[in-house]
Amino acid sequence: MTTATATLEALHATDISLLIGSKVHLDKAALLSGEYAADLRELLERRGVIVFPQINFSDEEQIAFTRTMGRFLTEMEGQEVYNITLDKSLNQKSEYLKGSLYWHADGTMNKVPIGVAILTSKVLPTWGGNTEFCNTYAAYDLLPEEEKKQIEGLRAMHSAWTSLFYYEPEPSYAKLEEMIRIGEVELPLVWKHRSGRKSLVLGCTAHHVIDMNPTQSTRLLVRLRDWATQPRFVYSHEWSVGDAVMWDNTGTMHRAMPYDPDCGRLLHRTKTEGEEPIV
Ligand code: OGA
Ligand code: MN
Numbered sequence: 001m002t003t004a005t006a007t008l009e010a011l012h013a014t015d016i017s018l019l020i021g022s023k024v025h026l027d028k029a030a031l032l033s034g035e036y037a038a039d040l041r042e043l044l045e046r047r048g049v050i051v052f053p054q055i056n057f058s059d060e061e062q063i064a065f066t067r068t069m070g071r072f073l074t075e076m077e078g079q080e081v082y083n084i085t086l087d088k089s090l091n092q093k094s095e096y097l098k099g100s101l102y103w104h105a106d107g108t109m110n111k112v113p114i115g116v117a118i119l120t121s122k123v124l125p126t127w128g129g130n131t132e133f134c135n136t137y138a139a140y141d142l143l144p145e146e147e148k149k150q151i152e153g154l155r156a157m158h159s160a161w162t163s164l165f166y167y168e169p170e171p172s173y174a175k176l177e178e179m180i181r182i183g184e185v186e187l188p189l190v191w192k193h194r195s196g197r198k199s200l201v202l203g204c205t206a207h208h209v210i211d212m213n214p215t216q217s218t219r220l221l222v223r224l225r226d227w228a229t230q231p232r233f234v235y236s237h238e239w240s241v242g243d244a245v246m247w248d249n250t251g252t253m254h255r256a257m258p259y260d261p262d263c264g265r266l267l268h269r270t271k272t273e274g275e276e277p278i279v
Contacts, residue, residue: 017232020048020134022047032061041116057242104254109160114272118244158184158207161176161179
């Protein structure tokens, strides 16, 4: 029996598709015990996304489980559990969530992006609102060798203001300045992880490839995003209340599918500190 098969059996896990996603059917007590943490981390790095169908974590349980996955990271304003919702009474900064409708990884503006994130569903959308994930390890691995060579060593400028134009094409000048203040960062197109694996670094924060003609740069960024988000690399999660979905933020991108902005859709998010910068 291979290690991978042994892990699947220990976790009562089933693969969702060939290249991304597993479902884990352990009960809550087993997850909270921490006993399976190493197996879950191994599975997550390999599969990108783990779904715990209707596990029904309370906030305290979600926090406790997240702590078994790494060093717990609170939000900038100190919340341990973050409300993902467009309802202003539950999230005053919900404006920023408009960018989550486009492919991205979390915290790429930070020195070290976040490691693992967990969403749990509290209120369902009336329509739309799946969360989609793509496997950026698999997307890199399956690139033709020629293309791997072509992008080796290339770097792109990333900023929050770039994503602003996805959802607000004609922002006020004041709004643009506010987003520019968040900063920008140059990142490689290919992340060489300590493990030796490589993943693509793309998303709606990527503005241009350094030292490349603008048309060629846009062409390359769009082509790679289009490649990385083709159906074989993607898992689309349709929420049931109580589901928990955990993703490896270092080897995936994700996005919310459009949903009724007034429907009260609510997810609770927790996360861990990343363990390595993007290099
Ligand atoms: C996030 C995020 C997507 C969603 O929580 O970081 O991007 O489906 N969420 O709401
Ligand atoms: Mn996100």
